[in-house]
Structure formats: structure tokens, C-alpha cells
Amino acid sequence: LAINREDGRGILRLCLKYLQKNLQKKDTNGFFAYPVNDVIAPGYSSIILNPMDFNTMFTKITNDQYRNVLDYKKDFVLMCNNAMTYNRPETIYYKEAKRLLHTGMKLLSKDKLLNMKRTTP
């Protein structure tokens, strides 16, 4: 049973790294690559209580901190929503977050995930 659990984690890690690679490609300016700090975004840490970024998500993948793809998807949505909370709609950060979220929902759609589940060994 322990072996199966380890195998399962390995497969999930592979899937999540594949998804992250494709999502991060869409963040062409790298706005979501690392945590936002209060120097570039004044007052950020008092407005956004649950910050998230791709680097943090990658660390969580590596440390098996996601039980499944839906857990990962929650962090992705959190990251995009944070940007649409802190930044005003007319800013590039808001616009990029909205576009990234839309792209992500297509990549993380149910049928895509079902297909992945079906195709993984």
C-alpha cells in the first residue's frame, strides 16, 4: 500500500509540474513568478492575507503539499484573484491576472483533467 501511495504521489507531481509549466508560459511578463512584495506593491501584505505565486506553488508540488489537482487549482485561482483584488481593473496586473485565470480554467477544465486521469499509467 505504501508503494502505491508513493507511486500515486509521483504521478500527481508529474501532472502538476506539467500543468504549471503550461500555465507559467502564459505569464509572459513573469508578474506571477514570485511573491509580490510591499516595495513594488505598497500595502500589499496588509491587503492580501493569503498571497500566492508560481514559485510557492512549485515548492508545494515538490514537497507533495497538494493532495490532488483540485487543491492545486485552488492556489492558482487564489493567485489570480489576489491580483484582481489588489490591482485596479485598468492596470496591466489586473488584466494579466484575468487572462491567466481564463487560460488556466481551460487547461484545468474537468474534461482535460479526466483525460489526464485516463491517460496516466
Ligand SMILES: CC(=O)c1cc(-c2ccccn2)c2ncccn12
Ligand atoms: C501579481 C501582482 O499583483 C504584481 C506583480 C508585480 C510585479 C512582478 C514582477 C515585476 C514587477 N511587478 C506587481 N507590481 C506592482 C503591483 C502588483 N504587482
